[in-house]
Amino acid sequence: MTSPEPTPDAKTTQGSGAADAPNTAARDASDAADLVITHCTALVHDEREQIGFVEDATIVVRDGRIETVAAGPLDLPAAERIDARGQVAMPGLVNCHTHTPMVTLRGIAEDLPVEQWFNEFVWPIESNLQDRDVELGARLACAEMIRGGVTCFADHYFSMDTVAAVTAGSGLRANLGQTFFSSQGAAGRERSLDFALRHRDTAGGRITTSLAPHAPYTVDEADLAATALLAREHGLPVHLHASENRDQCDASVARDGRTPIEVLAGAGLLDTDLLIAHGTGIVERDLPVLARATGRIAVASAPRGYLKFAWPTTTPVRALRALGIPVGLATDGAASNNSLDVWESMALTALVQKFTGADPRRLTSREALHHATLQSARAVGLGDRIGSLAPGRRADIVLVDLTGPHTQPVHDLAATLVHSARSGDVRTTIVDGRVLMRDRELLTLDVPSVVQEMNERMPALIDRGHGRRVQEYGT
Amino acid sequence: MTSPEPTPDAKTTQGSGAADAPNTAARDASDAADLVITHCTALVHDEREQIGFVEDATIVVRDGRIETVAAGPLDLPAAERIDARGQVAMPGLVNCHTHTPMVTLRGIAEDLPVEQWFNEFVWPIESNLQDRDVELGARLACAEMIRGGVTCFADHYFSMDTVAAVTAGSGLRANLGQTFFSSQGAAGRERSLDFALRHRDTAGGRITTSLAPHAPYTVDEADLAATALLAREHGLPVHLHASENRDQCDASVARDGRTPIEVLAGAGLLDTDLLIAHGTGIVERDLPVLARATGRIAVASAPRGYLKFAWPTTTPVRALRALGIPVGLATDGAASNNSLDVWESMALTALVQKFTGADPRRLTSREALHHATLQSARAVGLGDRIGSLAPGRRADIVLVDLTGPHTQPVHDLAATLVHSARSGDVRTTIVDGRVLMRDRELLTLDVPSVVQEMNERMPALIDRGHGRRVQEYGT
Secondary structure, rough: OOOOOOOHHHHHHHHHHHHHHHHHHHHHHHHEEEEEEEEEEEEEEOOOOOEEEEEEEEEEOOOOOOEEEEEEEOOEEEEEEEEEEEEEEOEEEEEEEHHHHHHHHOOOOOOHHHHHHHHHHHHHOOOOOHHHHHHHHHHHHHHHHHHEEEEEEEEEEEEHHHHHHHHHHHOEEEEEEEEEEEHOOHHHHHHHHHHHHHHEOOOOOEEEEEEOOOOOOOOOOOHHHHHHHHHHHHHOEEEEEEEOOHHHHHHHHHHHHHOOHHHHHHHHHOOEEEEEEEEOOOOOOHHHHOOOOOOEEEEEEEHHHHHHHOOOOOOOHHHHHOOOOOOOEEEOHHHHHHHHHHHHHHHHHHHHHHHHOOOOOOOHHHHHHHHHHHHHHHHHOOOOOOOOOOOOEEEOOEEEEEEHHHHHHOOOOOHHHHOOOHHHEEEEEOOOEEEEEEOOOOOOOHHHHHHHHHHHHHHHHOOOOOOOOOOOOOO | OOOOOOOOOOHHHHHHHHHOOOOHHHHHHHHHHOEEEEEEEEEOOOOOOOEEEEEEEEEEEEOOOEEEEEEEEHHHHHHHHEEEEEEEEEEEEEEEEEEEHHHHHHOOOOOOOEEEEEEEEHHHHHHHHOOHHHHHHHHHHHHHHHHHOOOEEEEEOOOOOHHHOOOOOOOOEEEEEEEEOHHHHHHHHHHHHHHHHOOEEEEEOEEEEEEOOOOOOOOHHHHHHHHHHHHHHHHHOOEEEOOHHHHHHHHHHHOOOOOOHHHHHOOOOOHHOOEEOOOOOOOOOOOOOOOHOOOOEEEEOOHHHHOOOOOOOOOHHHHHHHHOOOEOOOOOHHHHOOOOHHHHHHHHHHHHHHHHOOOOOOOOOOHHHHHHHHHHHOOOOOOOOOOOOOOOOOEEEEEEEOOOHOOOOOOOOOHHHHHHHOHHHEEEEEEEEEEEEEOOOOOOOOHHHHHHHHHHHHHHHHHHOOOOOOOOOOO
């Protein structure tokens, strides 16, 4: 350790050089990348957004961004190195619509129609919700997502100051919105705006925000129109549930002759940057309405819950894509989906689109990966920052181990990723260049302590004896 | 270590006692259980086959069988102990219909209709198949299944002597059948019988066998009738594909006025112990035919592939159950399913039955677990040996870790197992009391060496330049 020469391993350089040769060390430190990932297969997009793979790639990360994705080794110093042999590096998954604190209710209301699920379980229990419940739920959810290769999520819930604090601490990226109902009066909308303004671009830019009306069936048209005005005034996107299922669409048409999408158009929301959750009730007549939108419209699809609730349709991915509308992958909350496993959403999106479209050629693995990467990034308003391993993008990267027997041999790497790999194959999760999980070990969250306190608080949380509900479900 | 008294840890007792006090040691050794699993939550069935859970259970294994499943600790010596705190012990999963060596072709023919999949890829490639390819594929498949909590599988393929040898070495349990087509003449059927007779009840009883005609669309009725006679003469079950999809059913009716199930009935196969793979083309008029069967009929369902091939229907689980027909879980081969993940089949069976039945109350988690346990055991003809953690049954047990963030908290343990847990949560896999995987480490198979040789052989295997096929797909 006497040589003052820089070495390829910057840890060594900084460790010994700093004392022995300050000038060299300083020069090395400024040159050193923050993170270099070597010997991986990198999932990249070409200029037409076609997905390809770079073999034996090196990825260089500096200041939270991807600086280089190159084939072959690069001999340069780095503060941290990861040898990712046998692993695929890909953009972190994005959970485009969830309610993180609902992991607390995972499995509490099973095998029920959505009406009973809401009215008899979820909304009575949510009337007991305390900030501490939200905090514990969000922590558990962040742990689950990091372990499942999710690096960014769009959350729509209550007590979002708490969720923002947990997100900041977890190291994840998120777009957060404070849910409101018209039953809360103007105060609900104002709190949603206040939250969005206070938290916008916080946590070093990792947190962005949206206005978050619940849905056209719980927020009246005046409130929706006021939200659209606020969105334009403040340059904020809007995230809401709409046309979640066909019943909601039919009920809306029966009520005032318009579909939920037409209601959104009437309120001016299609002229904002709008993320629509679910949209399985989007019908043929909605398509020209969506085509006329001047805002950036996206839809988040969480297909597992649609199967579980036995909804008759799924998100019309093909029709939306034909309009250029990105369809991002999502899990919804774990109280309906039972997990926050976006990897599963990716596979199920492919399978369900083939099945409901009666065509096995539909939604190929490469298309599924496009949904999982660029389309999901766009859905949460981050299409220029994440979603691709390209120089200049934020370094939100997951490393997926393909050495397991269930992912070998590899004839078609896209198919291996979509149809054979599982969320549990993610070994390392990186956001903004910071490693949040290394070799399956969580570095920013402690699960056992969260679960223990959650279980202590559970009896008070799930008590439904009071007969209250935060809202009434009726399409 | 001077006390001659038996201790709860038989390893210690045997280690020290054997030299110091032979008589005591001999007594201890004969008393010692082979394996004791402590502090687990045990999935059990009551006398009405309802699924329940025993908290803080101890499971005692002796001579390959379950001797005791008891609540609380049991103080007895054991050759091997597993502390399974935070884990659920459940019967190992059964893959009721697969083609293990086809893992070699995982991902080679994607996003295609079944006709193209067979005629352009699988059957041309299978004409190149050598015993060594089968051996490597079977080894990789066994590794994947052990890691996914599968302890038994029903395999229907070529070169089954080789698969039997791999199965024996892997430690898994299996029902094996040598596939035949009528295009092979009488020799195909004779080889299938010869295989079944030679391998029946081998590998210490872990291997059972079936006659294995391919399907009514590749095996003519005379051959099917001859198979039924052989089955009765030799007391062998029959395993075949039938009414795999609605097209096959329609084509059969158009051809000679009978559905594939009616063809099986005409051939006498419904009066044998018969395992039907898939059956998504089973129609209303088949139900009374199945109801009149005098053999033990079962159906294996592999729902992922049906979605992927965009078949219009799925296995009619509810109608079959109404007839008392067990429906076991399966993956089919990995060339269509992309994995041998029976855990996923369990969850997808629940989700798809809800969706296709338009009722979220269908196929609850407890029902899914009943399919995964007793019904799957019955489907492969082992209903009295496996499928339940009950005294006297073979000790085919998996330990599932529920401490991960995605499986917490637990409100409904059946739902947690079916809808939140994943195959990768299986930590330990035990067959006949022998540990085949401990803490995710495979003890009987080496994956890297298999994958390396498989990849070396791959160019010759997947060459389709010769223009041959083992068979022609046409319903």
